[in-house]
Amino acid sequence: MSLTTRVLLALVAGLITGIVATSFKDAGGGALIRIADPVGSVWVNALQMTLIPLVASMLISVIASVPDARSTGRLGMRAFVVFTAFLCVTAVVSILIGPALVAMLPIDAAMTAALQTSNAGAILTTAARMPTFAQTLIDIVPANPFRAAADGAMLPLVVFSLALGAAATRIPAAL
Numbered sequence: 001m002s003l004t005t006r007v008l009l010a011l012v013a014g015l016i017t018g019i020v021a022t023s024f025k026d027a028g029g030g031a032l033i034r035i036a037d038p039v040g041s042v043w044v045n046a047l048q049m050t051l052i053p054l055v056a057s058m059l060i061s062v063i064a065s066v067p068d069a070r071s072t073g074r075l076g077m078r079a080f081v082v083f084t085a086f087l088c089v090t091a092v093v094s095i096l097i098g099p100a101l102v103a104m105l106p107i108d109a110a111m112t113a114a115l116q117t118s119n120a121g122a123i124l125t126t127a128a129r130m131p132t133f134a135q136t137l138i139d140i141v142p143a144n145p146f147r148a149a150a151d152g153a154m155l156p157l158v159v160f161s162l163a164l165g166a167a168a169t170r171i172p173a174a175l
Helices: 003-023 025-065 069-103 109-118 120-129 133-140 145-151 154-168
Strands: none
Touching (some): 003 025, 025 145, 025 154, 133 154, 145 154
């Protein structure tokens, strides 16, 4: 049996186990959830622990190893265009399919009215705390890349890694 098949079977088994444990929470499933929750949290933390150094080192080494900086720029522009195209396609599909999916949800009118009146102040407070576009752009470039890594902020870490890799291409080969 291939590794891919085993991984997919394990994911399906985990999904089924989670559904069964949640369904029978009162009949012993709660104990399974209490055991599985910390194990799952440790697993996710372990993945994040290895992901951040892996992404940073990979980006730095790949950018630094490219002999021609112009080819890196062309590749970056192509990646940006592809990402933007995927983002636009996703937005269009969401606009077309989203309302139909939301309309299928059972929404209680009394509950909606209660939520609207009780959360009005919290919504305004949250909206006031939202960063501006300028602040978002400033936050993309980390003042402290180690703090960005510790916080798990991947975009600032990617920007730092790209800048460090680009700077490494300026170091002369023979010192």
